[in-house]
Amino acid sequence: MMRSKQFRDRREAGRQLAAKLAAYAESPDVLVLGLPRGGVPVAYEVAVGLGVPLDIILVRKLGVPGERELAMGAIASGGVRLLNPRVIQAFSIPDYIVDEVALEETRVLTRRERLYRGDFPEPVLRGRTLIIVDDGIATGSTMRAALQAVGRQEPKRTIVAVPVIAADTWRSLKSEADEVVCLLAPEDFLSVGSFYSDFPQTTDEEIQFLLDLAWHRASARDEGSTKPRETS
Numbered sequence: 001m002m003r004s005k006q007f008r009d010r011r012e013a014g015r016q017l018a019a020k021l022a023a024y025a026e027s028p029d030v031l032v033l034g035l036p037r038g039g040v041p042v043a044y045e046v047a048v049g050l051g052v053p054l055d056i057i058l059v060r061k062l063g064v065p066g067e068r069e070l071a072m073g074a075i076a077s078g079g080v081r082l083l084n085p086r087v088i089q090a091f092s093i094p095d096y097i098v099d100e101v102a103l104e105e106t107r108v109l110t111r112r113e114r115l116y117r118g119d120f121p122e123p124v125l126r127g128r129t130l131i132i133v134d135d136g137i138a139t140g141s142t143m144r145a146a147l148q149a150v151g152r153q154e155p156k157r158t159i160v161a162v163p164v165i166a167a168d169t170w171r172s173l174k175s176e177a178d179e180v181v182c183l184l185a186p187e188d189f190l191s192v193g194s195f196y197s198d199f200p201q202t203t204d205e206e207i208q209f210l211l212d213l214a215w216h217r218a219s220a221r222d223e224g225s226t227k228p229r230e231t232s
Helices: 010-020 039-050 085-090 095-117 141-151 165-174 204-226
Strands: 028-036 055-056 061-066 067-076 080-083 127-131 156-165 179-184
Touching: 010 039, 010 156, 010 179, 028 039, 028 067, 039 127, 039 204, 055 085, 055 204, 061 095, 061 141, 061 165, 067 085, 080 141, 085 127, 095 204, 127 141, 141 156, 165 179
Parallel strands: 028 055, 028 127, 127 156, 156 179
Antiparallel strands: 061 067, 067 080
């Protein structure tokens, strides 16, 4: 029987994940994209470990009314909306309820986009290698929405990177991304949180803090690379 707690917290999981992604370290075209909220602390450690920039892509799960942890679909930045017909049919969810949930989540997505990004511009994704990071994946609805959203901007390569993913979702996502990198892909997947000893709700303040650190680090690195080399 596999131990239920594999990671101390999201930051430790991110450092382990960065080690597995070492082939992408210091690559000038690589960009790490974290999925708020829980994916950002993991993504921050991946970006720092690889020495590459960090940004975010906003995705919101469309939870089944009364069963919010169960996804009937997801939305993402850029107007992407994906639905899970099997879940919708299984719970006999009418179209107007789906639309109401999607509208409410769109409002949350828009508010958080403004909150997290502030004055920082959206990154250029075209022609880049994107490492899309979350703290774990159960059904894959939010990650699929993220992949569709970034796919519209024609990246060179898309890599899904997570500490833990349900085995059946891992198998299905391999056909939707160029690469899926994970530390664990258990068949007996219960929940993402069951693999962490410390799994608190990630706050908006924590996300803002980590993004500010990452963006200012990237600015300092860019400025340093443009300074003329001193000669003796």
